[in-house]
């Protein structure tokens with residue numbers, strides 16, 4: 001059985017549904033991100049797992065045991081928030097050792113484990129420093145060490161890097177991933193940053209309006225989005241409008257595609273800008289006209305209009321000529337790169 005199982009987890013605040021019947025199974029050692037826009041219920045989900053927010057309906061099984069009625073401090077979980085929430089009057093070592101003290105662990109073991117945790121997060125030599133004399137990145141390392149020192153069953157991270165500047169955030173991302181790999185603690189990260197989720201996770205749970213839109217490996221949710229929402233939330237994408245004949249054929253403007261699974265009628269197809277190519281001379285394709293062309297160094301970004309809708313495409317700056325504004329073009333793509341989007345999930 002999975003390490004952590006969320007079953008029909010639901011939470012409302014007054015009339016506002018924060019989380020709606022959320023199901024998720026997380027394997028031991030997995031790094032899973034809850035990704036979605038602000039207000040979609042990520043923090044509420046994490047707080048229910050942590051025990052700080054009461055569950056309305058559903059259960060939370062850790063190794064098969066329901067946590068719902070277990071007090072937060074008895075769940076044995078490590079938690080790191082966006083705000084570091086360190087004790088300002090305590091040194092780094094005292095901050096980290098606090099959870100061990102609460103658990104009645106003796107002094108000698110506390111010291112050993114605190115030093116280990118400090119080494120793990122790259123804070124050797126900082127034992128006697130006070131948090132106010134540390135940078136944001138260093139303070140977040142202390143918060144991480146404090147969460148890990150208790151050897152938690154789960155590590156829960158709520159936007160832990162979003163107070164850091166872009167460069168430091170990237171460094172901390174790869175370090176966090178490395179630390180998580182080395183200790184193997186099952187981890188759930190809450191983030192609204194698609195790049196962070198893709199860089200760190202084994203799997204991403206894309207959420208919208210308190211519901212799960214899609215769960216999958218980063219390259220799957222990016223490359224095979226299940227809904228218009230997922231397609232547009234993760235990176236740039238083209239959502240093209242076409243018509244299905246209900247027998248495996250979809251017409252997109254001047255292009256006819258083999259695409260199984262669509263009922264007859266209007267359909268939406270997602271295709272990434274980097275997966276659109278110019279059709280070979282004489283070959284079938286989607287006819288379009290270039291609206292704009294912007295040079296971005298490593299590549300060109302073109303926008304175009306077609307009978308299937310507006311398009312963005314990316315051309316590597318490989319020295320070949322690039323069509324100018326107003327020029328007619330014909331586009332093609334591999335059918336495997338196009339995703340048939342689920343009905344009614346846009347927005």
Ligand SMILES: Nc1ncnc2c1ncn2[C@@H]1O[C@H](COP(=O)(O)OP(=O)(O)O)[C@@H](O)[C@H]1O
Nearest residue numbers: 013016017018037038039040041042043044045
């Ligand atoms: N304590 C609360 N009281 C009332 N509404 C809340 C509370 N916490 C969250 N909400 C609402 O629940 C929804 C989900 O919030 P949250 O889980 O914080 O989203 P996220 O972390 O994805 O930004 C939002 O509409 C939010 O306004």
Ligand SMILES: [Mg+2]
Nearest residue numbers: 042043044190
């Ligand atoms: Mg949040």
